[in-house]
Amino acid sequence: MGYKQYILVCGGTACESNQGIALFNALKSAVISNGLVNDVQVVRTGCLGFCEKGPIVKILPQDTFYVEVKPEDAETIVKEHIVKGRVVSRLLYDKKQSQINVGIEGIDFYQKQFRIVLRNCGVIDPDKIDEYIARDGYKALEKVLFTMKPQEVVDEVSKSGLRGRGGAGFPTGKKWSFAAAQPAGQKYMVCNADEGDPGAYMDRSTLEGDPHSVLEAMTIAGYAIGADKGFIYIRAEYPLAIQRLETAIAQSREYGLLGKDILGSGFSFEIEIRLGAGAFVCGEETALLASIEGKRGMPKPRPPFPAVKGLWGCPTVINNVETLANIPVILTKGGLWFSKIGTATSKGTKVFALTGKINNSGLIEVPMGTTLREIIFDIGGGIRNGKAFKAAQTGGPSGGMIPPQFLDTPIDYENLGKIGSIMGSGGLIVMDEDDCIPNIAKFYLDFTVDESCGKCAPCRIGGRKLLDYLKKICNGDGTNADIENMQEISEAMARASLCGLGQTASNPVKSSLRYFMDEYKEHIDEKKCRAGKCKNLLRYTIDAAKCVGCTACARVCPANAIAGERKQPHVIDKTKCIKCGQCFEVCKFHAVNRA
Amino acid sequence: MAKLTLNDLRKLRDEKQKTMAKRDPSHKDAQIIVGMGTCGIAAGAKETFNAIIDELDAKGITHVLVRQTGCMGLCHSEPTVEVIAPNMPVVIYGNVDAETGRQIVHAHIIGKTLVDNHICDKPAMDIVR
Ligand SMILES: Cc1cc2nc3c(=O)[nH]c(=O)nc-3n(C[C@H](O)[C@H](O)[C@H](O)COP(=O)(O)O)c2cc1C
Ligand code: SF4
Ligand code: SF4
Ligand code: FES
Numbered sequence: 001m002g003y004k005q006y007i008l009v010c011g012g013t014a015c016e017s018n019q020g021i022a023l024f025n026a027l028k029s030a031v032i033s034n035g036l037v038n039d040v041q042v043v044r045t046g047c048l049g050f051c052e053k054g055p056i057v058k059i060l061p062q063d064t065f066y067v068e069v070k071p072e073d074a075e076t077i078v079k080e081h082i083v084k085g086r087v088v089s090r091l092l093y094d095k096k097q098s099q100i101n102v103g104i105e106g107i108d109f110y111q112k113q114f115r116i117v118l119r120n121c122g123v124i125d126p127d128k129i130d131e132y133i134a135r136d137g138y139k140a141l142e143k144v145l146f147t148m149k150p151q152e153v154v155d156e157v158s159k160s161g162l163r164g165r166g167g168a169g170f171p172t173g174k175k176w177s178f179a180a181a182q183p184a185g186q187k188y189m190v191c192n193a194d195e196g197d198p199g200a201y202m203d204r205s206t207l208e209g210d211p212h213s214v215l216e217a218m219t220i221a222g223y224a225i226g227a228d229k230g231f232i233y234i235r236a237e238y239p240l241a242i243q244r245l246e247t248a249i250a251q252s253r254e255y256g257l258l259g260k261d262i263l264g265s266g267f268s269f270e271i272e273i274r275l276g277a278g279a280f281v282c283g284e285e286t287a288l289l290a291s292i293e294g295k296r297g298m299p300k301p302r303p304p305f306p307a308v309k310g311l312w313g314c315p316t317v318i319n320n321v322e323t324l325a326n327i328p329v330i331l332t333k334g335g336l337w338f339s340k341i342g343t344a345t346s347k348g349t350k351v352f353a354l355t356g357k358i359n360n361s362g363l364i365e366v367p368m369g370t371t372l373r374e375i376i377f378d379i380g381g382g383i384r385n386g387k388a389f390k391a392a393q394t395g396g397p398s399g400g401m402i403p404p405q406f407l408d409t410p411i412d413y414e415n416l417g418k419i420g421s422i423m424g425s426g427g428l429i430v431m432d433e434d435d436c437i438p439n440i441a442k443f444y445l446d447f448t449v450d451e452s453c454g455k456c457a458p459c460r461i462g463g464r465k466l467l468d469y470l471k472k473i474c475n476g477d478g479t480n481a482d483i484e485n486m487q488e489i490s491e492a493m494a495r496a497s498l499c500g501l502g503q504t505a506s507n508p509v510k511s512s513l514r515y516f517m518d519e520y521k522e523h524i525d526e527k528k529c530r531a532g533k534c535k536n537l538l539r540y541t542i543d544a545a546k547c548v549g550c551t552a553c554a555r556v557c558p559a560n561a562i563a564g565e566r567k568q569p570h571v572i573d574k575t576k577c578i579k580c581g582q583c584f585e586v587c588k589f590h591a592v593n594r595a
Numbered sequence: 596m597a598k599l600t601l602n603d604l605r606k607l608r609d610e611k612q613k614t615m616a617k618r619d620p621s622h623k624d625a626q627i628i629v630g631m632g633t634c635g636i637a638a639g640a641k642e643t644f645n646a647i648i649d650e651l652d653a654k655g656i657t658h659v660l661v662r663q664t665g666c667m668g669l670c671h672s673e674p675t676v677e678v679i680a681p682n683m684p685v686v687i688y689g690n691v692d693a694e695t696g697r698q699i700v701h702a703h704i705i706g707k708t709l710v711d712n713h714i715c716d717k718p719a720m721d722i723v724r
Contacts, residue, residue, distance in 0.1 A: 002682055002683075002707045003707070003708070006684060006709055008709075008714055011712055041708055041709055043709045043710075043711055043714060044711050044712050044714075045712070045713075045714035045715065045716075046672055046689050046690065046712065046713060046714060046715050048715075048716045049716060058716070060684035060686075061684040113668075118668065120665075121632075121664075121665045121666055121667065121668070122630055122664050122665055122666060122667030122668065122675075122677075123664060124664060124665075125662050125663055125664055126663075126664070126665050127663070130607065130611050131611070133604070133607055133608050133611055134608060134611035134612045134614075136608070137608075138604060138608075139608070142601060142604060142605075146601060201633075201634075204632075204633060205632055205633075205634075205665065205666040205668075208632045208633060208665045208666065209632060209664065209665020209666050210665060238633075240632070240633050240636070241633075254598075255598065255599045255604075256597075256598025256599050257599070257604075259598075263599060263600060263601045263604060264600050264601060265601075359671070360669075360671045360672075361670055361671045362668045362669050362670040362671050362672075363666060363668035363670060364668055365668075
């Protein structure tokens with residue numbers, strides 16, 4: 001018993017509907033006719049994420065990945081690949097189609113993902129420090145403590161080109177060098193694990209899956225800048241991540257990888273966890289520091305920057321979880337290695353939490369410079385139910401909506417800025433034709449207005465005003481003057497707000513006005529919502545020519561707004577209709593119109 | 596465990612690397628690894644984990660180690676389970692409820708055949724190590 005090879009055939013919806021079943025059967029018969037039933041198993045898989053190039057066939061254990069395979073190819077695959085061991089090159093995925101710059105030689109893969117931050121997530125048991133150590137964990141710390149001077153550590157990080165993954169993209173090496181340059185004395189290292197962007201969970205997953213990578217990085221940073229104390233600021237809603245961090249900290253202390261005289265090097269470092277109440281603004285660095293100090297989490301004007309005057313007035317470096325998770329790898333593999341991955345200005349990889357109208361939602365890590373198209377269609381498996389892509393939002397409530405014309409733009413800090421969005425922390429929400437743009441902008445403004453701390457007027461008042469205009473437009477009461485006002489307010493907020501929350505809160509509005517003006521215009525001039533999301537703008541009517549009088553709509557209507565005899569065309573009473581849309585859903589004859 | 600010196604740490608790493616490479620902690624030659632991040636647990640990973648352990652017990656199988664790990668990134672297919680068995684390719688199964696977990700024990704571990712309709716692609720090559 002035991003097969004020698006396995007032919008995996010994608011059984012995901014996209015591949016199956018593209019002759020996938022015929023292909024599966026053809027492969028099975030080819031295996032039988034070639035007398036290989038005892039040597040080869042043909043198996044169906046779930047979606048392999050490459051739906052655009054389906055149907056997909058993968059051969060194990062060789063890991064050969066064939067794309068756009070037709071039933072006629074089955075015989076060739078079995079005769080050539082299985083029997084003779086010769087790869088069928090015409091069916092291979094053509095790597096040249098991908099423009100990703102991974103810059104590292106000797107790596108040959110069809111996959112678009114490239115895991116540095118998530119290197120141990122899903123591989124090790126996060127509760128076992130030994131497994132982290134076996135995967136070269138604490139090797140960077142070893143190297144740093146025993147072979148490098150603090151300045152050399154800072155230089156190596158600078159050389160890597162790593163930039164902050166918490167939103168602003170500030171060069172990490174530079175930030176460290178500011179704090180390192182401050183006179184010796186009490187300094188602090190803080191990890192920002194607040195992750196307030198709705199739809200983002202990269203940092204949570206990293207901490208849950210690989211907590212030691214962050215502890216190791218913080219200790220290295222402490223050594224580099226001359227800090228002996230670190231804080232991890234994490235929201236209380238992340239109980240599992242907190243629990244795993246606590247376990248990890250206890251284990252590191254036991255091993256002497258945290259605490260006094262680490263590994264006998266003479267360097268001491270301690271880490272404490274501080275819980276946040278989950279306010280979005282507490283993720284902003286100055287508000288976060290205030291919160292750790294036990295004060296109300298409100299932003300302060302900068303300068304002074306935390307690297308000069310931070311926690312309790314001492315030099316403090318604040319880094320995001322993902323930024324930190326890169327550090328051990330940069331130090332073991334070298335800054336140069338890291339700097340070869342990505343684009344000219346943005347090095348390394350980025351983790352995204354892919355959600356929304358996408359087939360394969362999940363956590364992905366791709367080299368900087370990967371395009372939205374590759375992320376959405378080659379990794380994410382495309383848009384759900386074969387609908388059309390409308391926009392993608394990066395950066396959560398601080399980001400902008402990216403329209404289809406930029407699907408092929410390589411993603412990095414600069415390019416996203418140019419097209420009116422931001423990298424943000426890594427939430428990536430995909431919208432399809434059924435999403436209403438003004439409505440989504442309203443959702444984000446609703447969030448930021450709620451989360452504004454109220455300290456400064458541009459954010460507090462401007463945000464509220466923008467939200468009011470958006471509500472008005474979605475209700476069908478918008479005017480063209482509203483659009484102009486929104487544009488002005490957006491600019492003012494971006495310029496005059498005190499912190500990043502207010503400065504970026506208008507991005508969803510600005511970007512959507514820039515790329516989706518036609519949808520705003522439709523709402524205002526034609527009182528029409530093409531996505532059918534703005535209730536007030538909808539009219540339900542029944543097409544008498546199509547209605548067969550099945551009574552399904554009348555039975556489902558909660559407002560008793562539909563009248564009509566059996567087998568006679570039905571009619572909706574506009575005055576009674578509450579626009580719930582149930583008749584539209586239930587009619588099998590597409591006789592109910594929504595406009 | 597007492598505090599480590601540099602040499603202790605290196606020795607520990609070497610030892611652990613060997614056992615992990617052999618994939619043979621305490622005479623077990625196969626592993627079933629269940630993704631237990633927040634998304635996995637929300638999707639029922641704990642039930643799956645328990646079902647697998649119970650089924651292995653019921654069948655008197657002692658050579659399989661059941662482990663937990665963090666999120667593999669395949670949130671659309673949680674719970675996810677990775678199976679490493681001798682002379683078989685390493686595979687990740689998605690949407691593994693308790694029943695599928697038991698099926699993995701029967702088909703994959705005992706029967707040495709892959710379970711239909713649940714295989715997912717490994718998200719990426721292991722480049723950093
Ligand atoms: C409103 C607001 C919320 C923020 N939330 C977070 C957050 O949740 N996590 C984070 O790492 N950075 C957040 N930031 C960015 C931080 O202020 C800071 O730039 C970052 O933690 C620095 O780390 P980095 O250089 O490693 O990116 C937020 C900024 C603003 C203005
Ligand atoms: S911009 Fe908004 S959140 Fe930031 S300080 Fe001003 S009111 Fe508070
Ligand atoms: S939309 Fe709802 S309330 Fe209006 S007619 Fe249809 S079922 Fe009745
Ligand atoms: S359905 Fe086959 S790759 Fe997605």
